[in-house]
Amino acid sequence: MTDQPILVPILGDQLTRTLASLRGRTKDDTVILMMEVWDEATYVKHHKQKIVLLFSAMRHFADELREAGWTVDYVKLTDEENSGSFTGEVARAIERHDPREVHITEASEWRVQQAIEEWPGKFACTVEIMPDDRFLCSHAEFQEWADGRKHLTMEHFYREMRRKTGLLMTDDGKPKGGDWNYDKDNREPPKGEMDAPPAPNFEPDDITREVIELVEEKFADHFGNLDSFEWPVTSDEAARAADAFFAERIEKFGPYQDAMVHGSDDLFHSMLSTSINCGLLDPLELCERAEQAYEDGKAPLNSVEGFIRQIIGWREYIRGFYWLHMPDLETANELEATRPLPEFFWTGATDMRCLSDCIRSTHNNAHAHHIQRLMVVGNFCLLAGIDPREVQDWYLAVYADAYQWVELPNVSSMILYADGGKLATKPYAASGNYINKMSDYCKECSYSVSKKTGEGACPFNPLYWHFMDRHRDRLESNHRIGRIFATWDRMGDEKKRDYLESAEKVLDSLEPASKGWARNEN
Ligand code: FAD
Numbered sequence: 001m002t003d004q005p006i007l008v009p010i011l012g013d014q015l016t017r018t019l020a021s022l023r024g025r026t027k028d029d030t031v032i033l034m035m036e037v038w039d040e041a042t043y044v045k046h047h048k049q050k051i052v053l054l055f056s057a058m059r060h061f062a063d064e065l066r067e068a069g070w071t072v073d074y075v076k077l078t079d080e081e082n083s084g085s086f087t088g089e090v091a092r093a094i095e096r097h098d099p100r101e102v103h104i105t106e107a108s109e110w111r112v113q114q115a116i117e118e119w120p121g122k123f124a125c126t127v128e129i130m131p132d133d134r135f136l137c138s139h140a141e142f143q144e145w146a147d148g149r150k151h152l153t154m155e156h157f158y159r160e161m162r163r164k165t166g167l168l169m170t171d172d173g174k175p176k177g178g179d180w181n182y183d184k185d186n187r188e189p190p191k192g193e194m195d196a197p198p199a200p201n202f203e204p205d206d207i208t209r210e211v212i213e214l215v216e217e218k219f220a221d222h223f224g225n226l227d228s229f230e231w232p233v234t235s236d237e238a239a240r241a242a243d244a245f246f247a248e249r250i251e252k253f254g255p256y257q258d259a260m261v262h263g264s265d266d267l268f269h270s271m272l273s274t275s276i277n278c279g280l281l282d283p284l285e286l287c288e289r290a291e292q293a294y295e296d297g298k299a300p301l302n303s304v305e306g307f308i309r310q311i312i313g314w315r316e317y318i319r320g321f322y323w324l325h326m327p328d329l330e331t332a333n334e335l336e337a338t339r340p341l342p343e344f345f346w347t348g349a350t351d352m353r354c355l356s357d358c359i360r361s362t363h364n365n366a367h368a369h370h371i372q373r374l375m376v377v378g379n380f381c382l383l384a385g386i387d388p389r390e391v392q393d394w395y396l397a398v399y400a401d402a403y404q405w406v407e408l409p410n411v412s413s414m415i416l417y418a419d420g421g422k423l424a425t426k427p428y429a430a431s432g433n434y435i436n437k438m439s440d441y442c443k444e445c446s447y448s449v450s451k452k453t454g455e456g457a458c459p460f461n462p463l464y465w466h467f468m469d470r471h472r473d474r475l476e477s478n479h480r481i482g483r484i485f486a487t488w489d490r491m492g493d494e495k496k497r498d499y500l501e502s503a504e505k506v507l508d509s510l511e512p513a514s515k516g517w518a519r520n521e522n
């Protein structure tokens with residue numbers, strides 16, 4: 001090792017050998033720094049499985065780098081001198097290694113990036129911050145795309161990304177199959193027994209078992225259980241998870257993307273977000289594999305296009321949107337929602353079968369699929385007017401794939417309409433009908449989905465009209481939702497009163513969370 005090497009801190013969601021700050025570095029001139037720090041594990045009280053996933057994946061990645069000949073300085077959570085923060089640990093590493101420069105790939109989250117941007121003023125050596133080119137669309141490109149647009153329509157952005165990557169494009173620049181979007185074929189409700197093949201499980205090895213013990217000891221009061229831990233924690237395991245998706249699930253991924261089945265948490269979804277987000281899988285490679293599956297006749301175009309759209313469309317758009325609107329997005333609350341998050345979000349103790357099932361899956365697996373997050377849990381938060389900050393904390397804490405850059409726009413803009421319509425053209429509000437159509441939850445629920453008001457009525461039904469009524473001033477002029485008020489107005493006063501009173505009863509029955517589940521109380 002040369003004197004005064006380059007110090008390369010790698011964050012927990014940067015576990016990629018081709019990371020910008022590692023590319024072009026030589027092994028005899030570089031010290032890689034990886035840090036398990038208290039601040040990151042507790043800025044919200046993450047689900048236990050998320051902490052295990054990150055610490056285990058970081059430890060495995062450090063071992064892989066060492067085996068490949070790199071020098072890795074790995075600070076464990078329990079190291080005596082551990083300062084608890086990224087900045088504190090980089091400061092200590094600078095003392096240990098006396099680097100001539102620090103090279104870091106920009107953080108995915110605003111909070112961490114703010115801290116990194118202070119490093120040049122804090123440290124005596126040069127600090128170079130590099131763009132994270134694992135994303136296809138740079139901040140500048142997104143800004144340029146957004147400039148001058150009245151509305152940032154995801155579909156328009158997605159088409160740009162299709163053109164840019166050439167994914168599912170013909171040689172003469174047309175979308176393969178003739179259409180850009182096959183969503184109309186991707187809304188099948190569940191049919192009878194869904195024979196979804198289980199996603200592969202990855203047995204914890206010694207490293208993961210040690211981390212599980214650590215997390216059980218240090219984070220005992222965090223949400224979630226560790227009775228089983230099955231997430232991929234290395235790039236090899238993640239590649240096997242991707243193989244299984246392309247071999248067994250992608251064919252039906254499209255049609256059943258929106259379906260929900262009691263007890264079957266992932267159906268035909270890929271379950272790859274945890275691996276993509278921390279760097280174990282390359283999103284573009286996954287899209288190329290999906291296209292290949294279509295070319296080889298192994299998956300229909302609607303499934304493949306749907307999968308590619310989630311990644312180069314939604315995922316990239318959400319990231320661009322986050323950076324465009326931070327930090328204001330964190331505090332946006334257009335609908336002035338102030339109700340505390342109910343206790344049952346943390347315990348699952350509710351008779352609403354759709355919600356209890358999604359919360360059970362979230363508790364046991366640190367995962368729920370998109371429509372569960374959007375149309376069950378999210379829809380409830382929207383209709384009940386839960387405070388956006390409390391909803392954000394919940395989503396950030398409970399999902400193993402959650403980082404603020406992806407959680408916040410999905411929560412604040414997509415489900416809560418807290419940004420006043422910058423992302424969604426209307427609130428995704430729905431009554432029990434939608435959940436009944438797309439799931440088998442209602443069949444055995446203690447509430448009746450066909451009952452609109454009164455004792456035993458599905459709570460989503462009156463809450464829906466309560467939401468519309470209380471936000472009429474804001475929503476009536478919205479051309480996508482405004483017509484609903486004609487239906488409301490056609491109801492007699494008595495019926496309207498029944499709806500509003502039933503909704504008030506539901507809202508009054510919501511017990512606020514009894515302790516600081518998401519944030520430490522101090
Ligand atoms: P699949 O259904 O197989 O989709 C494939 C991939 O597409 C995903 O792995 C993911 O990388 C990407 N993707 C799909 N939808 C979105 C989206 N809306 N935004 C960004 N990427 C998307 N995803 C996260 O990765 N982290 C989060 O913290 C997160 N929070 C969410 C909160 C809410 C309220 C909602 C509605 C969605 C959220 N999502 C989040 C998006 C989506 O629910 C998850 O990416 C998905 O459920 C992960 O499971 P999967 O890998 O099986 O996804």
Ligand code: DLZ
Binds near residue numbers: 035036109
């Ligand atoms: C989520 C997480 C957790 C729980 N712990 C750590 C950690 O100890 N060290 C680390 O480098 N990263 C961790 N992460 C992921 C980071 O929060 C994530 O990399 C940054 O927030 C990205 O800006």
Ligand code: SF4
Binds near residue numbers: 433435442458
């Ligand atoms: Fe959910 Fe209502 Fe259906 Fe029960 S009846 S599962 S509360 S939508």
